Amino acid sequence: MVVFAGQGDPRRSLSLLWRAETPPPTRVGPGPKPRLSVDAIVAAAVELADEEGMGALSMRAVGDRLGRTAMALYTYVPGKSELLDLMYDAVHAELPTAYPESEPGDWRAALTAWAGEMLEFYVRHPWVLQVSQARPVLGPHEYAGLDTLVTLLRATGLAAGVVRRLVGTLFPLVRGSAQAVADARLAAAATGSPDEEWWAARSAALLELVPDFAERFPAVSALEAEGPAEPYPADAPGSAEAVPYPEREARETFRVGLGVLLDGIEAARAGTP
Numbered sequence: 001m002v003v004f005a006g007q008g009d010p011r012r013s014l015s016l017l018w019r020a021e022t023p024p025p026t027r028v029g030p031g032p033k034p035r036l037s038v039d040a041i042v043a044a045a046v047e048l049a050d051e052e053g054m055g056a057l058s059m060r061a062v063g064d065r066l067g068r069t070a071m072a073l074y075t076y077v078p079g080k081s082e083l084l085d086l087m088y089d090a091v092h093a094e095l096p097t098a099y100p101e102s103e104p105g106d107w108r109a110a111l112t113a114w115a116g117e118m119l120e121f122y123v124r125h126p127w128v129l130q131v132s133q134a135r136p137v138l139g140p141h142e143y144a145g146l147d148t149l150v151t152l153l154r155a156t157g158l159a160a161g162v163v164r165r166l167v168g169t170l171f172p173l174v175r176g177s178a179q180a181v182a183d184a185r186l187a188a189a190a191t192g193s194p195d196e197e198w199w200a201a202r203s204a205a206l207l208e209l210v211p212d213f214a215e216r217f218p219a220v221s222a223l224e225a226e227g228p229a230e231p232y233p234a235d236a237p238g239s240a241e242a243v244p245y246p247e248r249e250a251r252e253t254f255r256v257g258l259g260v261l262l263d264g265i266e267a268a269r270a271g272t273p
Contacts (some may be wrong), residue, residue: 089139
């Protein structure tokens with residue numbers, strides 16, 4: 001399920017994102033229902049999406065969480081499209097705008113920290129991965145995150161044109177890795193089949209039905225036969241025993257892929273092909 005941001009009225013949406021207009025008055029006085037606000041509606045919507053996924057998101061469902069009807073929300077947020085933009089931008093406020101460096105000028109450590117923070121951010125809010133980057137939300141927190149990455153990349157000394165392309169390379173790398181982690185966590189619950197059980201059943205069937213598998217796919221078979229992957233890093237989230245195999249693989253792939261990309265940046269800084 002891919003969702004495109006920015007489908008509401010441009011001026012109204014951006015006014016809400018940047019809080020450029022006066023919010024509607026809130027009711028003051030006795031009564032059992034809490035006062036509504038844009039922030040309260042967005043917080044309830046984020047909580048709903050975190051717990052139940054994007055498919056559960058509706059104005060009615062958010063209203064239920066707040067003890068209000070969907071119609072009561074429309075005074076503050078015009079509709080679901082605008083709400084999604086607000087949610088997306090709001091959660092990006094969690095991200096740091098600065099990263100401690102092990103020593104001055106250590107751009108590699110800073111970019112590694114940034115990528116790790118982004119990965120965990122997406123894992124905390126997997127619904128964010130369903131919002132396409134083809135059309136950005138253009139909110140203040142989204143821009144702050146972009147500004148942070150550009151600042152870190154400019155510290156490499158590379159030309160602005162190269163930095164632009166690296167921004168377009170790093171985000172898909174992190175988002176793709178986070179999607180793999182999110183899918184790994186969801187697979188067993190969604191299918192009712194544990195990972196070990198799924199792989200054991202299909203591996204056995206594949207070997208029985210395709211006895212010449214190694215001859216037909218020699219490169220894949222040789223790679224598998226060369227030995228196990230590197231050990232799960234001791235400083236990685238969770239322990240090797242606690243983290244399911246597919247998630248361990250996704251996280252290790254992220255670590256190695258990021259390292260190779262940073263090696264490439266280092267080579268570009270040195271002027272080597």
